[in-house]
Amino acid sequence: MHNLLPGSFVFWKKKRFVVEDLVGFDEVIVRRDTGTKKFVAPVSEVTQVAEAKSSRFIHAENADQWRDAVDVFRLLRPLLEKESHCKTAADVDAVAKQLGLSRSTVYNYIAQWKASEKLSTFMRKERTDKGSVRLMPAVVKILEEVIQDFYATAERPSPTATYDEIKYRCTKANLPAPGKTTVVKFLDRQSKRKMHAKRYGTREARHKYEPIHGHFPGADFPLAVVQIDHTPMDMIVLDENREPWMRPILTIVIDVCTRMLLGFCITMEKPGHLNCALALVHGMLPKDEFIKKHNLTQPWPIHGKPRKVFVDNAKEFRGSALKRGCEQHDIILENRPKGLPQYAGHVERAFRSFMQALHRIPGTTFSNTIQKAKYDSKKRAIMTLEECEEWFTIFITYRYHHKLHSETGYPPIKLYQRYILGDDEVPGIGLPAPMPNADTLLWDFLQPFERVISPMGVEIDCIHYFDNVLRPWVNAVDPEDRKRNRKFIFTRDPRDISRIRFYDPDLREHFFIPYRDRTRPPISIWELEAVKRELKLDPNRQVDEAVLFEGYERMRNREDASAKATTKERQNRSRRKTAQKLASQRPAHDPHSPSEQPSNPSLQGNDWADKADDVPDFDIETM
Known part of the structure; x- marks a missing residue:
């Protein structure tokens, strides 16, 4: 995904559009990629068009060229928006002067933009053989060996001594020795920090190549x-x-x-x-x-x-x-x-x-x-x-x-x-692209489990889960070891373990799997652990699913009956309400539908919004 910038392709209302401009943080001006009519679209409703991996501008090494292309686009934009008969030679010359280009180059840019309408049009073309060294493979191998076991050592030999060693080994192998300039260029292509670390030590390399103390390395733009x-x-x-x-x-x-x-x-x-x-x-x-x-x-x-x-x-x-x-x-x-x-x-x-x-x-x-x-x-x-x-x-x-x-x-x-x-001094990097599959994003960061699917379904912490979507995988054999049953990936939300998420490797899709016994109440993992601790006090009781939920009901009744509950009991009540709330928010008709959009716990009640001025003043410390 890339930031939303003028020229980006997006989907909105199931149709493909081109971003024309940004309207603050929340909206973008778009037009159909096959038309000229413009619309204002909320950023939260657009999704990015999947770019081919070969697109030139998506590579990190071309970041500077991409920013240059954005600058070129901004200067060219008034010309691009004008009809051909409205553009004068003076207009083109003025833009050419700002860009430091010839009039013909600007006209070429305009023609290329009309053909593709991609900002990559304005990126500088690079030589495909830039930085390459044209040598026999056997000679290249000798160069690499000498750099690793001779040049990159604590003895720190000079480039001249390194060249002499390369020439000696090439002569010994009956191979033509490269010129000294070629060897120096080959040395320059090596990682300077890595070479410095091997020649002078890691601490010296860190001191030389890491940013000054007080600046966080790499934090040069939002979300970096x-x-x-x-x-x-x-x-x-x-x-x-x-x-x-x-x-x-x-x-x-x-x-x-x-x-x-x-x-x-x-x-x-x-x-x-x-x-x-x-x-x-x-x-x-x-x-x-x-x-x-x-x-x-x-x-x-x-x-x-x-x-x-x-x-x-x-x-x-x-x-x-x-x-x-x-x-x-x-x-x-x-x-x-x-x-x-x-x-x-x-x-x-x-x-x-x-x-x-x-x-x-x-x-x-x-x-x-x-x-x-x-x-x-x-x-x-x-x-x-x-x-x-x-x-x-x-x-x-x-x-x-x-x-x-x-x-x-x-x-x-x-x-x-x-x-x-952006402003007059800094070109803007564009709006962050909205995350796809926002409704299930939280599940990607939850604890994964690997389990075998039996005729009884899936068992996690003594609780069974089942749905018809699991039937094709019951007692499935591991394709890499025919003597073992295949394990599948599941995830669960600790706040509500009444369902788990299953990844179907054939369909390449996720499904939500409920309790096998759907009459069981939604509970949290912490409540389950508390019940297990209680049951351990009675060594004669065998822990199974029925006993666990019986213990849960007893603990819940005891907490509800307490006139003044302990801190732990109040915490269990809070957990129970959270689990019930999460369970009630999901669609009842479709157990495989996406989970509710994750957010912070609900901040309901009270009139804090009307009391914003009552929030106390404070000082921000130097960071």
């Missing part, structure tokens, strides 16, 4: 690099009965270039792969409906697939779920290196800015016991989890994104706008 992390929020939230509960966990995804908050998730669960998935998916999807859902008017325009996600070394970031989801969507997942200051701090400083605002809300726990002193956080708590999430949404969209950042010199949303739409 994002950071994700968790922290307990400095406040106590109330349960649904407005009794003091506990501190929620905040997970954020921050865009390093602009400091925009890409997405977030607030839960009562300890940090894990689900928190990461919810926050990352919330960031990747457009937030128009999310904002409307809470009756807010301030836009939250950032969305799209990040190129690289930096995480710390905690175990929840090392799991297979996040890694698998990133691989599936061509996102680079990297751990934050230790001891390198340019990689650290952005997300932590953002947390400090966010917590600073929370310290002015009743129920805050402050940052430490000295600040808290004798303040009774539980007694003064005023917000439920849903209200806390809604407050945080208002805080981000109305305050944080519009506050001047001392490091960048711009409010995050203004810097984002500058990079996306």
Whole structure:
């Protein structure tokens, strides 16, 4: 996928269009690729046309040429939009002067654009043999061997000594020796950082070739690099009965270039792969409906697939779920290196800015016991989890994104706008392309399971699932080992394990598989684990599906009957309501239909949108 720029091909209302222009963050002007009539299309409704992999402009090495092509297009655009009889030689000469080209070249550009209407028309053509060395394969092999075992060593021989060694080995092998200039060019083609590391050491290479401390490498445009992390929020939230509960966990995804908050998730669960998935998916999807859902008017325009996600070394970031989801969507997942200051701090400083605002809300726990002193956080708590999430949404969209950042010199949303739409100094990179299959995107980042399909269906954690779509695969044989049964890939949402997602390798399609016994109530994985712990106390009871759900019913009745439930029991009640809510939102008539669009837990109730001015002021720390 590529950013939406003038000249991009998109699908809208099942028809193919060409993007003519961008209208802010939310809309694009398009026209049919076979006509001239123009329309205004919401960005959230368009999808990109799949480009051939051979398209010249999609390769990373041509990024500079692509930007140059965009600049050429912008200068040529007034001429391209004029009818032929309206273009004068003076008009063409004026544009040619701006581009530093001849009049004939500009006319050629116009003709090529009319033929293809692709921005790649304006890209510089490269020689196909550029950088190649025309030598016999045996000579090339000698060059490569000498570079690896002679030049790239701690003794650091000079290029002249390297040339002498190559000439010696070629003579010994009765091969014509290449000229010294050819050898020098061959050396220049090697990775300078790799050669420096082998000759001078890794630390010296890092110091020489990595960016200066204080700048995050690669974070040169929006969504180039994002950071994700968790922290307990400095406040106590109330349960649904407005009794003091506990501190929620905040997970954020921050865009390093602009400091925009890409997405977030607030839960009562300890940090894990689900928190990461919810926050990352919330960031990747457009937030128009999310904002409307809470009756807010301030836009939250950032969305799209990040190129690289930096995480710390905690175990929840090392799991297979996040890694698998990133691989599936061509996102680079990297751990934050230790001891390198340019990689650290952005997300932590953002947390400090966010917590600073929370310290002015009743129920805050402050940052430490000295600040808290004798303040009774539980007694003064005023917000439920849903209200806390809604407050945080208002805080981000109305305050944080519009506050001047001392490091960048711009409010995050203004810097984002500058990079996306461009200005007199910076050409815009275009709007991020909407994510395809948004309704099921979350499932790509959930924990995968491999299971055999038996006549009883699929068993995961003592619970059976079945649907007719599994019948062709019952007791299927592994094609690579005929003595074993074939294993298939399943995923599940920990918040509601009443269904799992199955990938059919023949149809290359996903299907949702419900409980085999569909009378069972929807439950979460945490409730299931709690029931298992209870049942372990009785060693005489054999754990099976019927016993598990019987134990679940008993625990639920006990919690509902408690006048003042414990924190754990209240958490179980909250989990149960979440599972029931997710189950009720899915289409009842079609168990294979896509899941509901993932988003942060619902932020309902209250009139926070009318109280945006009550969100406390704060300072953004230097990042």
